[in-house]
Amino acid sequence: MPRSRKARPEDVDEICAALPDTELGISWGDRPTWKVPRGPKGKGFLLYRAPGPTAVDPATGERYDDLIVITTPTEVEKNALVEDESTPFFTIPHFNGYSAVLVQQSRLGEITRQELEEVITDAWAAKAPARLVKEHLG
Numbered sequence: 001m002p003r004s005r006k007a008r009p010e011d012v013d014e015i016c017a018a019l020p021d022t023e024l025g026i027s028w029g030d031r032p033t034w035k036v037p038r039g040p041k042g043k044g045f046l047l048y049r050a051p052g053p054t055a056v057d058p059a060t061g062e063r064y065d066d067l068i069v070i071t072t073p074t075e076v077e078k079n080a081l082v083e084d085e086s087t088p089f090f091t092i093p094h095f096n097g098y099s100a101v102l103v104q105q106s107r108l109g110e111i112t113r114q115e116l117e118e119v120i121t122d123a124w125a126a127k128a129p130a131r132l133v134k135e136h137l138g
Contacts, residue, residue, distance in 0.1 A: 007116040009105040012068060015117050016046055019124045020136050036128040043127040045071045046120060054094035055102065066105040071123040075099055081119065087111055089119075099126070 016022055016034040027033040027044045035042030049055070051063035070089075072078040081089040081101050088107035095102070101119075108116060125133045 004112050004114060007108040007111050007113045009066075009108055011108070011113050011116055012046070012105070012120070015113075015120045016124075019121065019128075021128070021132055022124065034124075036124055037132065045123040045127040049102070055092050064102075064104055067102050068105060069095075069100050069102055070119055071126050072099045072101055072119075073122055073126040077122065087115070 013024070013034075016024070019036065021037040023035055023038040023042060025033055025035045025042060025044075027035075027047060028050070031050060032048045033044040034046040035044050047069040049064075049067040049069050051065045051067075053063065055064045055067055056062060057064060072081065075097075078091065078099050078101055081087055082091050088110040089101040089103050091101060121137075125137060128136075
Protein backbone atom coordinates (compact mmCIF):
# COMPACT_ATOMS: atom_id res chain seq x y z
CA MET A 1 0.00 0.00 0.00
CA PRO A 2 1.53 3.35 -0.96
CA ARG A 3 2.21 5.46 2.13
CA SER A 4 1.65 8.64 0.14
CA ARG A 5 -2.04 7.91 -0.53
CA LYS A 6 -4.68 9.91 1.29
CA ALA A 7 -5.38 8.85 4.87
CA ARG A 8 -8.68 7.10 5.63
CA PRO A 9 -10.55 6.54 8.91
CA GLU A 10 -9.70 2.81 8.86
CA ASP A 11 -5.98 3.69 8.76
CA VAL A 12 -6.23 4.93 12.36
CA ASP A 13 -6.81 1.49 13.88
CA GLU A 14 -4.36 -0.17 11.44
CA ILE A 15 -1.57 2.24 12.42
CA CYS A 16 -2.29 1.98 16.16
CA ALA A 17 -2.48 -1.82 16.09
CA ALA A 18 0.86 -2.05 14.24
CA LEU A 19 2.71 -0.15 16.98
CA PRO A 20 4.38 -2.31 19.67
CA ASP A 21 2.51 -3.30 22.84
CA THR A 22 -0.72 -1.42 22.06
CA GLU A 23 -4.30 -2.38 22.80
CA LEU A 24 -7.71 -0.90 22.11
CA GLY A 25 -9.31 -0.28 25.48
CA ILE A 26 -11.77 2.12 27.08
CA SER A 27 -11.32 5.45 28.84
CA TRP A 28 -13.45 8.49 29.69
CA GLY A 29 -16.19 6.12 30.76
CA ASP A 30 -16.94 4.28 27.54
CA ARG A 31 -14.72 5.74 24.81
CA PRO A 32 -12.61 3.45 22.60
CA THR A 33 -9.01 4.39 23.36
CA TRP A 34 -5.70 3.09 22.02
CA LYS A 35 -3.30 2.52 24.93
CA VAL A 36 0.34 1.61 25.49
CA PRO A 37 1.56 -0.63 27.06
CA ARG A 38 -1.07 -3.37 27.12
CA GLY A 39 -2.67 -4.04 30.48
CA PRO A 40 -3.65 -1.99 33.53
CA LYS A 41 -0.68 0.43 33.23
CA GLY A 42 -1.66 1.42 29.70
CA LYS A 43 -1.83 5.13 28.90
CA GLY A 44 -4.14 6.43 26.21
CA PHE A 45 -2.53 8.04 23.18
CA LEU A 46 -5.53 8.16 20.82
CA LEU A 47 -9.20 8.42 21.78
CA TYR A 48 -12.42 8.31 19.79
CA ARG A 49 -14.26 11.28 21.34
CA ALA A 50 -17.98 11.30 22.03
CA PRO A 51 -19.95 14.21 20.55
CA GLY A 52 -20.09 16.97 23.14
CA PRO A 53 -20.98 20.60 23.65
CA THR A 54 -17.31 21.66 23.76
CA ALA A 55 -16.64 20.66 20.13
CA VAL A 56 -19.07 22.01 17.56
CA ASP A 57 -18.82 22.81 13.88
CA PRO A 58 -18.52 26.62 13.71
CA ALA A 59 -20.47 26.66 10.43
CA THR A 60 -23.49 24.61 11.57
CA GLY A 61 -23.36 24.61 15.38
CA GLU A 62 -23.71 20.80 15.25
CA ARG A 63 -21.62 18.64 17.57
CA TYR A 64 -18.82 16.83 15.78
CA ASP A 65 -19.64 13.11 15.76
CA ASP A 66 -16.39 11.77 14.28
CA LEU A 67 -13.62 13.30 16.37
CA ILE A 68 -10.36 11.63 17.30
CA VAL A 69 -8.12 13.05 20.02
CA ILE A 70 -4.42 12.40 19.36
CA THR A 71 -1.81 13.09 22.03
CA THR A 72 1.16 15.25 21.04
CA PRO A 73 4.58 15.05 22.72
CA THR A 74 4.40 18.71 23.85
CA GLU A 75 2.44 21.92 23.29
CA VAL A 76 5.05 22.85 20.64
CA GLU A 77 4.04 19.93 18.39
CA LYS A 78 0.37 20.59 19.14
CA ASN A 79 0.67 24.22 18.07
CA ALA A 80 2.68 23.33 14.96
CA LEU A 81 -0.07 20.93 13.80
CA VAL A 82 -2.93 23.29 14.68
CA GLU A 83 -1.29 26.34 13.08
CA ASP A 84 -0.42 24.48 9.83
CA GLU A 85 -3.39 25.35 7.64
CA SER A 86 -2.54 22.50 5.25
CA THR A 87 -3.61 19.97 7.93
CA PRO A 88 -7.10 19.24 9.34
CA PHE A 89 -5.86 19.23 12.98
CA PHE A 90 -7.41 21.69 15.43
CA THR A 91 -7.98 22.28 19.11
CA ILE A 92 -10.78 23.66 21.30
CA PRO A 93 -10.70 25.65 24.56
CA HIS A 94 -11.52 22.42 26.45
CA PHE A 95 -8.00 21.22 25.52
CA ASN A 96 -6.10 24.38 26.54
CA GLY A 97 -3.00 23.30 28.43
CA TYR A 98 -3.32 19.70 27.24
CA SER A 99 -0.92 18.35 24.62
CA ALA A 100 -3.36 16.87 22.11
CA VAL A 101 -4.98 17.72 18.81
CA LEU A 102 -8.39 16.87 17.40
CA VAL A 103 -9.22 15.75 13.89
CA GLN A 104 -12.46 14.73 12.22
CA GLN A 105 -12.29 11.28 10.66
CA SER A 106 -14.15 12.73 7.67
CA ARG A 107 -11.21 15.11 7.05
CA LEU A 108 -8.36 12.58 7.28
CA GLY A 109 -8.14 12.55 3.47
CA GLU A 110 -6.63 16.04 3.67
CA ILE A 111 -3.34 14.43 4.79
CA THR A 112 -1.42 11.39 3.59
CA ARG A 113 -1.37 8.07 5.37
CA GLN A 114 2.32 8.67 6.06
CA GLU A 115 1.57 12.02 7.76
CA LEU A 116 -1.13 10.37 9.87
CA GLU A 117 1.27 7.58 10.77
CA GLU A 118 3.88 10.12 11.91
CA VAL A 119 1.40 11.98 14.14
CA ILE A 120 0.09 8.72 15.68
CA THR A 121 3.60 7.32 16.15
CA ASP A 122 4.60 10.54 17.98
CA ALA A 123 1.51 10.14 20.18
CA TRP A 124 2.43 6.52 20.92
CA ALA A 125 6.03 7.51 21.72
CA ALA A 126 4.83 10.25 24.10
CA LYS A 127 2.99 7.68 26.23
CA ALA A 128 5.01 4.47 25.73
CA PRO A 129 7.68 3.34 28.21
CA ALA A 130 11.12 4.71 27.22
CA ARG A 131 12.51 1.19 26.72
CA LEU A 132 9.80 0.38 24.20
CA VAL A 133 10.31 3.64 22.30
CA LYS A 134 14.05 3.00 22.10
CA GLU A 135 13.50 -0.56 20.82
CA HIS A 136 11.01 0.57 18.18
CA LEU A 137 12.37 3.95 17.06
CA GLY A 138 16.06 3.61 17.98
